Amino acid sequence: MTVAYSITQSGLFEPFELQVSRGQIADHVRVFQFGANTNIQTSATTVWTGTTSNYSYPASATVMKISSSDANDASPSGTGARTVQIIGLDANYLLTTETVALNGQTAVNTVNSYIRINEMTVLTAGTGATAAGTIYAGVGAVTSGVPATIYSLIPVGYNKDAQCVWTVPAGYTAYMTSCTWTAGNTTANLLITGVLLSRPLGSVFQIESTCKFNVGTSFDRHFDTPIPFAEKTDLEMRIGSSTAGSAGTGEFHIIYIKNDATL
DSSP: OOOOOOTTTTSTTSOHHHHHHTTOSTTEEEEEEEEEESSOOSSOEESBSSOSSOOOOOSSOEEEEEEESSTTSBTTTOSSEEEEEEEEEOTTSOEEEEEEEOBTTSOEEEEEEESEEEEEEEEEEOTTSSOSSOEEEEEEEEETTEEEEEEEEEOTTTSBOOBOEEEOOTTEEEEEEEEEEEEEOSSSSOEEEEEEEEEOTTSOOEEEEEEEEETTSEEEEEEEEEEEEOTTOEEEEEEEESSTTOEEEEEEEEEEEEOOTTO
């Protein structure tokens, strides 16, 4: 049998973005961050599935407690999620990752300390093939699997966190190419406000982009030239509605690139 190879198999003629996704360009990493807010408030709040208030950030690197709202999310024999992967930043904002074996509603401490959690994903599961409950990363007293302060969570059915919050690792610069807000509600004529924010280390949140659109639609913003964000910058999307109760989502696309060591 004759095998036909793509002329772009080596990546020499492929678009830059595809080459990055294929890992063919050294020190370039793509990020697609997605979040959901099931109860939009009248003032713009973080696009995440945590609470109706804005996301709170750790003041310093800390050991995280990983737990679930359901006892079936447990290793090695639970029917729900068994292990989760944590990808975050340490005290120096350097990338760090680990895999945590769950123990149901009983918290399991991470080995590493995190000043930010950028991603949390279910890696393995039992016969249910998905998490049975909501999986949390946080600190403080854990009640029925829920920590007092939540820094990341995986909603039931997602197997991945759903929060439009991300921080640029040390030694890298991030370039945002686009962001999108959506909102839906059975009530017509609601006005939705979307906000993209950045906070450089030691500074305050600044508006990078904002929009207004009608409920039941979406708003896409593509940047003709990607917006650069320096290392250790917090990025966050927020969404608000003229009447509380709408459900919305947000997403953004980023390529982050290792800084030139000679600069």
